[in-house]
Amino acid sequence: MYRIIVTFLLIFNHHFGGGMRLSKYFIPTLREVPAEAEVVSHKAMLRAGMIKKLASGIYDYLPLGLKAIRKAENIIRKNMDLSGAIELLMPSVQPAEMWEESGRWSYYGKELLRIKDRHDRNFCFGPTHEEVTTDIVRSFITSYKQLPINLYQIQTKFRDEVRPRFGLMRGREFIMKDAYSFDVDDAGANVSYGKMRDAYCRIFDDCGLKYTMVEADSGAIGGSYSHEFMVLADTGEDTVISSDKGGYSANLEKAVCGDNWDEWKEEILPAEKKETPNTRTVEELAAFLDVPVMKILKAMIVNVDGSFYCFLVRGDHELNLAKVKNFFGAPSAELASYDDIAVHAEGAPAGFIGPAGLKLEIYADYAVRAMKNVVMGANVKDLHIINANFGRDFDVKTFGDFRNAIEGDTCPVDGGKYILTRGIEVGHIFKLGTKYSESMNAVYLDKEGKRNPMIMGCYGIGVTRVVAAAIEQNHDEKGIIWPVQLAPFQVVIVSLNPNEQAVADLSETIYKELSGLGLDVMYDDRDERAGVKFTDAELVGYPVRVAIGKKSLAEGKVEVTIRKTGETAAVKKEDCISAVMEMLEKLR
RNA sequence: CGGGAUGUAGCGCAGCUUGGUAGCGUACUGGUUUCGGGAACCAGGGGUCGGGGGUUCAAAUCCCCCCAUCCCGACCA
Secondary structure: OHHHHHHHHHHHHHHHOEEEEHHHOOOOOOOOOOOOOOOHHHHHHHHOOOEEEEEOOEEEEOHHHHHHHHHHHHHHHHHHHHOOOEEOOOOOEEEHHHHHHHOHHHHOOOOOEEEEOOOOOEEEEOOOOHHHHHHHHHHHOOEHHHOOEEEEEEEEEEOOOOOOEOHHHEOOEEEEEEEEEEEOOHHHHHHHHHHHHHHHHHHHHHOOOOEEEEEOOOOOOOOOOEEEEEEEOOOOOEEEEEEOOOOOEEEOOOOOOOOOOOOOOOOOOOOEEEEOOOOOOHHHHHHHHOOOHHHEEEEEEEEEOOEEEEEEEEOOOOEOHHHHHHHHOOOOEEEOOHHHHHHHOOOOOOOOOOOOOOOOOEEEEHHHHOOOOEEEEEEEOOEEEEEEOEOOOEOOOEEEOOEOOOOOOEOOOOOOEEEEEEEEEEEEEEEEEOHHHHHOOOEEEOOOOOEEEOEEEEEEEEHHHHHHHHHHHOEEOOEEOOOOOOOOOOEEEEEOOOOOHHHHHHHHHHHHHHHHOOOEEEEEOOOOOHHHHHHHHHHHOOOEEEEEOHHHHOOOEEEEEEOOOOOEEEEEHHHHHHHHHHHHHHHO
């Protein structure tokens, strides 16, 4: 019996925790930051010896980095399994046929890394796995009785990003958890979606991260919905819009702007032409005329899938092309090129375009309707019209929500004021509908024996990005401050005088006891000076540090320190284990 | 893809203008002392100066081409 328990403990430790001696481990910390790193998490991961760059956007995961990645993966795996999703593993290299079938071989641009095998057949390195999953499901699932099903994997992906940057934050090769659900009908798909939403909340809670779930743009794929999970960090690449009343949050592309403007209380003035040489930007124009930027009517010519329209927004607002695209239900919308402007703007160069006299349909943002006595382009170089007014001087076909929200806007959902924060997109869940099931013929027979396409959802988490985001959110000038749940090692034992027998013995004892409890313990037994060990410990970011040295040991004590707060307690050596456990508990 | 910059020892940098035997800091190896907050001294090892071509008696340095890496932009006229 005893032997069985011991065996179990050994296995348990091997899989779920255990100790490591730093003298026998591999954490190549750097004293100086490689010049290539710009953002906090990138610098910290390089300095802490977690990653090494192999090529642009492609990194080695060194042991410490891999440990953190595995922690995140295990939290994700546990919650995915709990939600009823089933893990499998699909190939990273995929045949072009799959992608031709779904129509994405030509649609997907240069981000898709295409490769050929020795027989000159086309393959790609998978940036995502809708096609492959759909192929599996259509091969084996034919009846409503086998549905719903949700399959997921944790796999290395490759996207040949235009501009990889910020280390693991936007790499080309990265690790992703992706899940795909298949349902018999819309209601079922909504249930599957809800389960994933709940699982994602649990995952990011379990990771110990501060995050928010926001409504996201669902893009051109179906009229369904989508949510993003954002880890909040000042250094985030994305803007999160939320109402200060807490009733709404969304990303910038999606965040709704209301038709809730009061008309400006101004007397209507006669329109007048003004020479405005070299005022290409709104700021230059406003400065030249000495009027506020918001009095300027910004006119832009937009190429919506080959058709051209003019869009008007207030000078201090920005046009949101995603909203334009969705308004027309078009696959693409972009600002017109200079050549196209020359054709469609009556010869006026960019900067002097105005709605009056254009042979294009004019659309305007809601905020424009409230404007009075505006400055607009005269469609002639170096000429603007001041005191122009809607109805008298220009017309608009339709007003709509066509702009980016800004701080202080009134939220049309709950009436609060918009607040902008920065976030890092770590998860995205998506109701796909039948896009892939229809193009790839993933159908099932219902109770009546009729063929129906399955309703799909897809759900992604950037595992490596979660790790980077955790650092971005939790660090100080000394280094990383791991949330306990993601920490590669929860505790470090720093032996300050490894050559003193008493110190070495006690370090050894405490090390064995803590690792015996299933904790991930790093024992810094190196023959290094105290300063080196402390600095490394802070850089690597162990949540709890136990310092054992002859000075405090002379009084029978050791020091236990919390990385996050710097809080240190000198505890009796007998109480060390319980003090560590207590601190770890407090940090969870 | 456009603009800017950089490439010299593992890492951080100088040298380049004005061509003439490749340097500093740190890291690394050996030794002595030290060692509870990145130790001191002594002695060492380590370089296709991103690659190719050109000019020259002579190129890290000047010229041309290429490559790589980073930053900014590629939506606000």
